[in-house]
Amino acid sequence: MSFMQPSPVKYACSCGILNPINKLFFCRHCPKLRCGFCVCHEIESHFCSNCLENIPSSEARHKKNCCANCFDCPCCQHTLSARATTVPVVRKADESKDGGESGSDAAPSPKPSAMPTTKKMYYLSCLSCRWTTRDVGIPDQGVATGTWPDNECLYQVRFNTLMEYYQSVVLQEKQEKQEFMRRKAPKQHKFPSLTDRTGLTVSLIRRQIGWNDKSIPKTKPINITPAEASAEVEPLSEDIFTQPINLRNVTTVAQRHSQPADQPTAVNNLYPQRRSLWIKRSLRCRHCEHNLIKPEYHPTSIKYRIQLFASYHVPEVVMVRCEQPLQPGQTNAIFLKFTNPTMYDMTISILDAPPADAQVNMDAFMQGCRIKEEAITSSPLLKATGVTLTRQNSTREVTREVRDLANATIVPLDNEFVLSQRDDSKEFDEDVQAPIEEPKFIVWRKGNKVLMRLQFTPAAELQTGDEVTLGFYMQYTYVNTVSNTPDKKEPTTHALYSRLFIQAGEIAQGTAN
Amino acid sequence: MPLYETVMQEKPPIVLDIGNAYTKLGFAAEAYPRKIIPTEVVLTTTGETKRLFDYVATEQLYDQIVDFLQTIFFKHLLVSPKERKFVVVENIFGQSVIRETLARALFIHFDVSSVLFVPAHLIALSTLAVPTGLVVDIGYSETTVMPVFSGVQIMSAFKDQSYGSSAVHDEIKRQLLATGVKESLLTPSVLEDIKIRTCFVTSFERAQAKPDKETTPVPNVDYAICDDDAVISIAGSVRETVYELMFEQNNERDSLPHLILRAILDCSMDVRCALVESIFVIGGGAMVMGLMARLKAELQHLLANDSYYAERFHGDLQFKFYNTIGKQNFTAWLGGALCGATDLIQTRSLSKETYLRNEHVPDWSNLCDNRHGG
Numbered sequence: 067m068s069f070m071q072p073s074p075v076k077y078a079c080s081c082g083i084l085n086p087i088n089k090l091f092f093c094r095h096c097p098k099l100r101c102g103f104c105v106c107h108e109i110e111s112h113f114c115s116n117c118l119e120n121i122p123s124s125e126a127r128h129k130k131n132c133c134a135n136c137f138d139c140p141c142c143q144h145t146l147s148a149r150a151t152t153v154p155v156v157r158k159a160d161e162s163k164d165g166g167e168s169g170s171d172a173a174p175s176p177k178p179s180a181m182p183t184t185k186k187m188y189y190l191s192c193l194s195c196r197w198t199t200r201d202v203g204i205p206d207q208g209v210a211t212g213t214w215p216d217n218e219c220l221y222q223v224r225f226n227t228l229m230e231y232y233q234s235v236v237l238q239e240k241q242e243k244q245e246f247m248r249r250k251a252p253k254q255h256k257f258p259s260l261t262d263r264t265g266l267t268v269s270l271i272r273r274q275i276g277w278n279d280k281s282i283p284k285t286k287p288i289n290i291t292p293a294e295a296s297a298e299v300e301p302l303s304e305d306i307f308t309q310p311i312n313l314r315n316v317t318t319v320a321q322r323h324s325q326p327a328d329q330p331t332a333v334n335n336l337y338p339q340r341r342s343l344w345i346k347r348s349l350r351c352r353h354c355e356h357n358l359i360k361p362e363y364h365p366t367s368i369k370y371r372i373q374l375f376a377s378y379h380v381p382e383v384v385m386v387r388c389e390q391p392l393q394p395g396q397t398n399a400i401f402l403k404f405t406n407p408t409m410y411d412m413t414i415s416i417l418d419a420p421p422a423d424a425q426v427n428m429d430a431f432m433q434g435c436r437i438k439e440e441a442i443t444s445s446p447l448l449k450a451t452g453v454t455l456t457r458q459n460s461t462r463e464v465t466r467e468v469r470d471l472a473n474a475t476i477v478p479l480d481n482e483f484v485l486s487q488r489d490d491s492k493e494f495d496e497d498v499q500a501p502i503e504e505p506k507f508i509v510w511r512k513g514n515k516v517l518m519r520l521q522f523t524p525a526a527e528l529q530t531g532d533e534v535t536l537g538f539y540m541q542y543t544y545v546n547t548v549s550n551t552p553d554k555k556e557p558t559t560h561a562l563y564s565r566l567f568i569q570a571g572e573i574a575q576g577t578a579n
Numbered sequence: 580m581p582l583y584e585t586v587m588q589e590k591p592p593i594v595l596d597i598g599n600a601y602t603k604l605g606f607a608a609e610a611y612p613r614k615i616i617p618t619e620v621v622l623t624t625t626g627e628t629k630r631l632f633d634y635v636a637t638e639q640l641y642d643q644i645v646d647f648l649q650t651i652f653f654k655h656l657l658v659s660p661k662e663r664k665f666v667v668v669e670n671i672f673g674q675s676v677i678r679e680t681l682a683r684a685l686f687i688h689f690d691v692s693s694v695l696f697v698p699a700h701l702i703a704l705s706t707l708a709v710p711t712g713l714v715v716d717i718g719y720s721e722t723t724v725m726p727v728f729s730g731v732q733i734m735s736a737f738k739d740q741s742y743g744s745s746a747v748h749d750e751i752k753r754q755l756l757a758t759g760v761k762e763s764l765l766t767p768s769v770l771e772d773i774k775i776r777t778c779f780v781t782s783f784e785r786a787q788a789k790p791d792k793e794t795t796p797v798p799n800v801d802y803a804i805c806d807d808d809a810v811i812s813i814a815g816s817v818r819e820t821v822y823e824l825m826f827e828q829n830n831e832r833d834s835l836p837h838l839i840l841r842a843i844l845d846c847s848m849d850v851r852c853a854l855v856e857s858i859f860v861i862g863g864g865a866m867v868m869g870l871m872a873r874l875k876a877e878l879q880h881l882l883a884n885d886s887y888y889a890e891r892f893h894g895d896l897q898f899k900f901y902n903t904i905g906k907q908n909f910t911a912w913l914g915g916a917l918c919g920a921t922d923l924i925q926t927r928s929l930s931k932e933t934y935l936r937n938e939h940v941p942d943w944s945n946l947c948d949n950r951h952g953g
Contacts, residue, residue: 102623103642103645106661106690107649107652107653107659108659108661109653109657109658109659112657126657130609130613131613131656131657219610219611221610221904221905222610224904225610225904225905225913225917226610228705228706228708228904228917229608229917229920229921231708232705232917232918232920232921233920233921233922235921236921236922236923237922240922240926290708291708292707292708292709293707293708293709293901293902293904294901295856295857295858295899295900295901296899296900296902297875297897297898297899297900299871299872299874299875299900300871300872301869301872302779302780302781302782302868302869302872302873303868306779306797306868306869307785307795307797308795308798309798310798310799310800311776311777311798311800313776313777313800313801313802313803316775316776316777317776318772318775318776319771319772319775322775323601323614323615323616326603326611326612326613326614326615326906326909327610327611327905328906329866329906329908342655342657343657344657345653345657347653466638
């Protein structure tokens, strides 16, 4: 597979977007192709990409999605690393003793107790741009991680006051509205209450009994000092007209935005930034809510617990070459290599219209799925409590029409062919395949691969340099090993189809006619 | 995520301010945005970077918004958008197609539980705890002026002009090209960097004195373009004059001070005095050195010397300005974060159920939504 360049073979996803097969997933339960656009993304776990520590989601939220130990360089956004230095320290007790004994002595006498002990101190340094925490005057720390001071937000107190103020204002508004609604529409009780008849109100009765009033204290919005407008504005410093500026001391936009709270303009206000966490994502089919991709929990593992990539289930089509240079309106042939990734034989047919019976099969399959869901939710306990465990499937599947790019007509194959199962051991076998009767269009066959020849005609109105795109439907049999109903154990076979588009190339120079 | 966590704990609403150049994103009840990112999408098909609001068909805009929101949620905020509440700070005169498409992406693709649209000018004023102010937003593509009195936006007095940061970028480019700098060097990011790091708004006296009197020139700057290994010299005059397009004196009378004065004049007489004394300048374009001093000097000058304004403004008026808490470029976001922290998020939001009923975002300019009694 060509990794670096976009593949010329595109599969139409069930949502209608074209993708190469390596970007597609295959939901075994639906069974349909899915792409990154039409699946539901979920966050599996948070981790720091530098120290590879797994951080639980509640802690991640508390730490504002930042790693507690790792820092980014404010200058170049690279990771900072802690550097150790040794600094000599003189014990405090000895120092004071020395001071008492020989006050005017400039050099303290070298006593064995005052041996210069060394202490490890740490500072952070960027290995990419050589920025260090010493540049901005952050003192070295005694421990490598955990003690670095956070830069505080200057207006946090004011912000908190504003927030409390608005919360109380909104609360008061809400209470007044409720009070208003209560007065406007008095509750219609089924039975007239005593207080209604006698004209006594609850508060009156309470007062007669001698209880204190129960009325809810009205919340008053807390006082806030509104901001003061001033006629004084910050003047432009006169230096700017005379002093040359040193661009090395002025921060760039990226540097400012990486520190959104204060956005310093001078480099000596840059501050190490806590490193953002990364996430592992799991993907879920929107239709049946089954997981398509579920990574392993641990950050150091790159494996999956569930991986339903399309290239494990759907025959892969690779374009090999065209037989002749492409000319408008002239019959040509393309060589396509089909590979079966599954452990079961596949029967493939190439069509130019969607197969009629495929839809019926799909509906029958969906019916099977529904029965299974029913079985789960209809347990008597759940019914009694009225709790439904199934998630509310409110996410709609939004499908769009597949954009028909094809500008060539293909000659559909008159009969289907079999793509044998994948067998890794066969790769090393001597080629002892008995020559069997092959349809005409098959060029060669080896193991689970088939090279075939498909005839097509580019549209006559194409110009030189236009891209020729072939479109066809590939029907294939897929053996589903997922059992949907508990009684049925043996795998079921479905006839599925995908729509494929192949960019065959450009119309060649110099038309023959 | 454990079940109790999702059930017991209210998740903080996400606050988004999608600007033309930069998007501010974060959570409600936090004092500053988590990230400020360029409003750009990387196309999955070709891998090229593209501005979010450059589109041909609505379908394309939808795809781009989905891609963009996807990166916001999974690369920057690291939360699942499903069943979350949102505060979206919006331009009140923004295109409804963008608004509708954003709502469609949020509700249908990301399955969010509610969205609260708040107008940028009004909500920015809430960071001051004052009800009245003349909000001037200097953004990327335009500069807008919106008077707000007692918490009500005076829509009829709204003014806007197309000079914003992008116009300044074009001006820098024009002036540098005239000095013989190769055009290939001046990419948008380089222009922005030159603007941010070297340019400033000159003082009123210098701007007035320019044509006749010789002034000491501003020192030149040698600017190194990292990507191309080239050094270009930026003349002092470029540094000083690129922002002049906001203060240009012409017969159109549409420079920034004129815009502010005309917006005040379009308001009724009783509120004018209050507005004069409460000018609030926000937006990323307002962060340039010297802008406020120049604006004040220009306003006072026009008031005293321009006969049109002298006839209409009376008394000893003194323009007063508010200082933002935090930086100007996320003031509107900050207002959204304050709003999202209150109970308004429960009562005023557009919920998913309401949206799905007829897939439409209520809009103040739409008569269907403005009728009383539905």
